[in-house]
Amino acid sequence: MPLVEHLSPRAIAGRAPDVFRHGGWVPMREYGDDEEVDFTIVGTGAGGGTLAAKLAEAGFSVVALDAGPFWRPLEDFASDERHQDKLYWLDERISEGNDPIELGGNNSGRSVGGSTVHYQMVALRFRPEWFRSRTTLGYGHDWPVDWRRMWECYAEVEDALKISGPLTYPWGPKRGRYPYREHELNASAEVLARGCEELGVDWSACPTATVSARRGLSPHCVYRGFCKIGCATNAKQSTLNTFIPRALAAGAEIRDLSMVTRVETGADGRATGVVYQRDGQVRRQRARHVVVAGYSIETPRLLLNSASPKHPDGLANSSGLVGRALMVHTNHAVWGRFQEEIRWYKGPPSLAVCEHWNYADDEKDFFGGYAYMSQGPLPTDFAKTLAESEGIFGTELRRRMADYNHMAGLKIVGETMPQERNRVELADETDRYGVPLARVTYSMCENDRQLADHSLEFMRNALSAAGGQELFQSGGTAHLMGGCRMGFSREDSVVDGDGRSWDVGNLWICDGSLFPTGGGVNPSMTIMALAVHIADRIKTLAGQDAL
Amino acid sequence: MTDSFDPPYPNYDILRKWDSPSYNQITRDVLTERLTAVPQRQFLDEQEWRLLQAICDQLVPQPERTDPVPITPFIDAALTENRTNGTRFAGIPAMREAWRKGLAAIRAEAMAQHDTDFVSLDAHRQEALLHRINDGDAEPAHWDGMPAQRFFRSVLLKEVLAIYYAHPAAQSEIGFGGPAAPRGYVRMGADRMDPWEAPADRRNR
Ligand SMILES: Cc1cc2nc3c(=O)[nH]c(=O)nc-3n(C[C@H](O)[C@H](O)[C@H](O)COP(=O)(O)OP(=O)(O)OC[C@H]3O[C@@H](n4cnc5c(N)ncnc54)[C@H](O)[C@@H]3O)c2cc1C
Numbered sequence: 246m247p248l249v250e251h252l253s254p255r256a257i258a259g260r261a262p263d264v265f266r267h268g269g270w271v272p273m274r275e276y277g278d279d280e281e282v283d284f285t286i287v288g289t290g291a292g293g294g295t296l297a298a299k300l301a302e303a304g305f306s307v308v309a310l311d312a313g314p315f316w317r318p319l320e321d322f323a324s325d326e327r328h329q330d331k332l333y334w335l336d337e338r339i340s341e342g343n344d345p346i347e348l349g350g351n352n353s354g355r356s357v358g359g360s361t362v363h364y365q366m367v368a369l370r371f372r373p374e375w376f377r378s379r380t381t382l383g384y385g386h387d388w389p390v391d392w393r394r395m396w397e398c399y400a401e402v403e404d405a406l407k408i409s410g411p412l413t414y415p416w417g418p419k420r421g422r423y424p425y426r427e428h429e430l431n432a433s434a435e436v437l438a439r440g441c442e443e444l445g446v447d448w449s450a451c452p453t454a455t456v457s458a459r460r461g462l463s464p465h466c467v468y469r470g471f472c473k474i475g476c477a478t479n480a481k482q483s484t485l486n487t488f489i490p491r492a493l494a495a496g497a498e499i500r501d502l503s504m505v506t507r508v509e510t511g512a513d514g515r516a517t518g519v520v521y522q523r524d525g526q527v528r529r530q531r532a533r534h535v536v537v538a539g540y541s542i543e544t545p546r547l548l549l550n551s552a553s554p555k556h557p558d559g560l561a562n563s564s565g566l567v568g569r570a571l572m573v574h575t576n577h578a579v580w581g582r583f584q585e586e587i588r589w590y591k592g593p594p595s596l597a598v599c600e601h602w603n604y605a606d607d608e609k610d611f612f613g614g615y616a617y618m619s620q621g622p623l624p625t626d627f628a629k630t631l632a633e634s635e636g637i638f639g640t641e642l643r644r645r646m647a648d649y650n651h652m653a654g655l656k657i658v659g660e661t662m663p664q665e666r667n668r669v670e671l672a673d674e675t676d677r678y679g680v681p682l683a684r685v686t687y688s689m690c691e692n693d694r695q696l697a698d699h700s701l702e703f704m705r706n707a708l709s710a711a712g713g714q715e716l717f718q719s720g721g722t723a724h725l726m727g728g729c730r731m732g733f734s735r736e737d738s739v740v741d742g743d744g745r746s747w748d749v750g751n752l753w754i755c756d757g758s759l760f761p762t763g764g765g766v767n768p769s770m771t772i773m774a775l776a777v778h779i780a781d782r783i784k785t786l787a788g789q790d791a792l
Numbered sequence: 793m794t795d796s797f798d799p800p801y802p803n804y805d806i807l808r809k810w811d812s813p814s815y816n817q818i819t820r821d822v823l824t825e826r827l828t829a830v831p832q833r834q835f836l837d838e839q840e841w842r843l844l845q846a847i848c849d850q851l852v853p854q855p856e857r858t859d860p861v862p863i864t865p866f867i868d869a870a871l872t873e874n875r876t877n878g879t880r881f882a883g884i885p886a887m888r889e890a891w892r893k894g895l896a897a898i899r900a901e902a903m904a905q906h907d908t909d910f911v912s913l914d915a916h917r918q919e920a921l922l923h924r925i926n927d928g929d930a931e932p933a934h935w936d937g938m939p940a941q942r943f944f945r946s947v948l949l950k951e952v953l954a955i956y957y958a959h960p961a962a963q964s965e966i967g968f969g970g971p972a973a974p975r976g977y978v979r980m981g982a983d984r985m986d987p988w989e990a991p992a993d994r995r996n997r
């Protein structure tokens with residue numbers, strides 16, 4: 246697979262790749278580095294890519310930069326796990342703490358479209374109470390955004406991605422119909438359904454960000470099952486093939502392979518633009534507003550690396566909270582062998598979901614919740630899980646892998662508590678851009694462990710009720726949240742409910758690092774919904790001359 | 793423990809689909825290179841290379857294959873290019889140094905336990921030695937501060953498995969569908985399969 250430093254930018258000379266056509270191009274508006282644009286956005290993933298489209302459509306001039314390449318899925322994505330490593334942020338980061346987290350392909354993308362290029366498309370909403378979890382549930386922090394507002398934003402995002410989902414969803418307040426009909430269940434999803442029915446809890450076809458019928462230039466999902474390493478069909482609705490084309494059509498410029506190393510500030514402390522490296526050159530983009538959307542590790546890293554005399558502890562960091570309260574989802578799983586052949590490599594990996602334990606408050610003795618989904622890991626992914634959790638290798642491992650087609654599994658997305666000791670800092674060592682490496686520290690707390698233990702016991706029962714044998718379990722984490730939380734005051738948070746820095750009035754954050762709490766569902770819908778919310782607020786503020 | 797491997801899909805080979813719609817051009821290109829351009833030794837010295845090969849033979853033994861899936865050459869190639877995987881766990885140095893240090897430590901373990909090089913040990917002793925490291929019972933003195941079990945599982949074994957199970961031969965042996973673009977699958981239920989998938993598991997027939 247190509248190394249990112251050997252690739253050349255594609256989005257140049259007034260055109261950008263057409264993600265829907267082999268070798269195709271679409272026209273792209275370009276801005277000079279010295280031209281002061283309204284917004285420059287660092288990162289084009291779930292948060293940044295969505296915001297770029299919304300702001301450009303509102304008439305703002307936008308330049309969005311991403312450290313990663315601009316792919317054309319049809320011609321660039323191979324059916325090969327090793328080759329597709331090219332989608333991930335593989336630069337070294339130091340991982341410490343009592344429960345150090347795996348980074349890279351486990352939770353960090355580097356492409357135009359960000360981590361959504363390889364997300365597994367599980368498209369869930371937060372439970373309403375989680376936006377006030379301190380007040381109503383007694384843990385974590387409240388969010389400075391009302392759940393009803395978020396509900397509107399979710400609906401907009403679900404329509405923008407034409408989420409395929411069930412007619413009625415068993416948990417939470419009533420929601421509208423999903424835009425596209427639900428997918429057929431694969432055998433692995435049927436295992437989840439059987440287990441739930443045996444144990445008497447609800448299950449549902451999973452709302453999924455891949456289309457169940459043709460949508461414009463996106464063909465329907467062909468159930469090839471390689472979603473986690475990029476969808477070569479373009480059925481998956483990622484930021485790359487939804488909001489990015491919209492952003493380009495509305496006049497935004499997308500600069501691929503552009504690594505931002507610093508946000509610059511003037512003598513008055515306000516942001517003036519960004520310094521970035523593209524094609525071996527150091528450049529500057531001037532802007533009236535800077536948005537940082539690099540996700541929970543790169544966003545704090547960039548802010549900390551942008552210290553200046555006015556901002557000695559890093560930009561936007563008077564609270565000392567930049568990089569703090571980083572969260573993950575626990576990703577514990579139970580696996581079992583079935584007599585029949587499941588062949589879980591077919592279809593999106595998680596076509597069925599159980600959110601029972603996100604809602605059943607009275608039946609549990611820990612804070613937070615979890616959802617669990619059916620699974621379909623690709624071969625190398627599953628081999629690694631087997632080796633790690635069973636402590637095996639050699640002929641024994643090969644023999645166990647021979648049951649690949651008979652396996653099914655249930656895996657949680659488990660809420661962890663925001664703890665300020667879990668954090669991102671700058672290490673002494675620098676990378677090839679001269680930026681200090683991120684040092685990531687993570688330790689679970691007692692509540693996190695209780696939640697994981699509870700889930701393992703429940704899923705063991707569910708999987709064996711469904712007919713699974715020779716059960717074994719695995720641990721691990723997924724997703725990143727927090728690190729620059731939004732809040733109610735300059736003391737309790739890095740940004741306000743609009744994503745605007747308390748310290749620097751023209752600096753914004755728009756990505757997963759905003760999360761005050763993690764919730765027990767996959768984060769991307771909530772990140773996109775926040776981007777929709779922030780874009781609307783920016784429009785409103787501009788209308789009031791309050792930008 | 794080292795007895796042989798009994799394949800559930802003996803006559804299935806995903807490469808037979810090469811000219812079908814299951815393979816797109818980039819997949820063909822990637823696999824052609826993997827199958828025909830096996831990298832030459834560049835980064836490791838000859839001794840390290842032989843040691844790594846012996847270790848790989850224990851981690852994924854392939855006694856039944858006349859043409860075993862090559863693993864060491866791809867590890868060496870990644871080190872030559874200075875590839876990283878995004879995570880450097882505390883106590884583990886940068887990739888290149890970690891591999892050098894890990895190999896030296898395994899050599900030292902063999903020397904200390906058996907007074908001979910790992911490569912000259914019989915298969916059972918090699919396997920037992922690696923199991924001790926995998927189970928967390930390595931001798932810290934040989935590892936110069938590097939956490940042995942972490943290196944073994946998160947660096948060494950992971951990379952070996954990522955290379956082995958990305959190979960068509962390994963994917964065929966487990967009955968995986970293999971490359972699947974532009975054509976995916978139609979039959980999704982249990983025990984149902986498309987004609988371009990592996991036929992039913994021999995053990996279930
Ligand atoms: C394997 C995997 C499966 C997942 N599955 C799901 C799922 O099923 N459902 C779900 O909801 N979520 C899922 N997620 C999580 C989801 O993809 C992320 O939470 C989400 O994309 C994060 O959005 P973001 O905008 O915060 O960051 P990202 O989408 O990661 O985007 C950040 C972008 O910023 C760029 N960047 C960072 N720093 C800089 C810089 N200094 N200069 C220039 N560019 C920079 C990066 O290159 C990257 O492209 C999954 C994640 C992974 C890794």
Ligand code: SF4
Nearest residue numbers: 466467469470472476
């Ligand atoms: S299963 Fe569907 S979404 Fe996943 S890679 Fe295949 S076509 Fe794309």
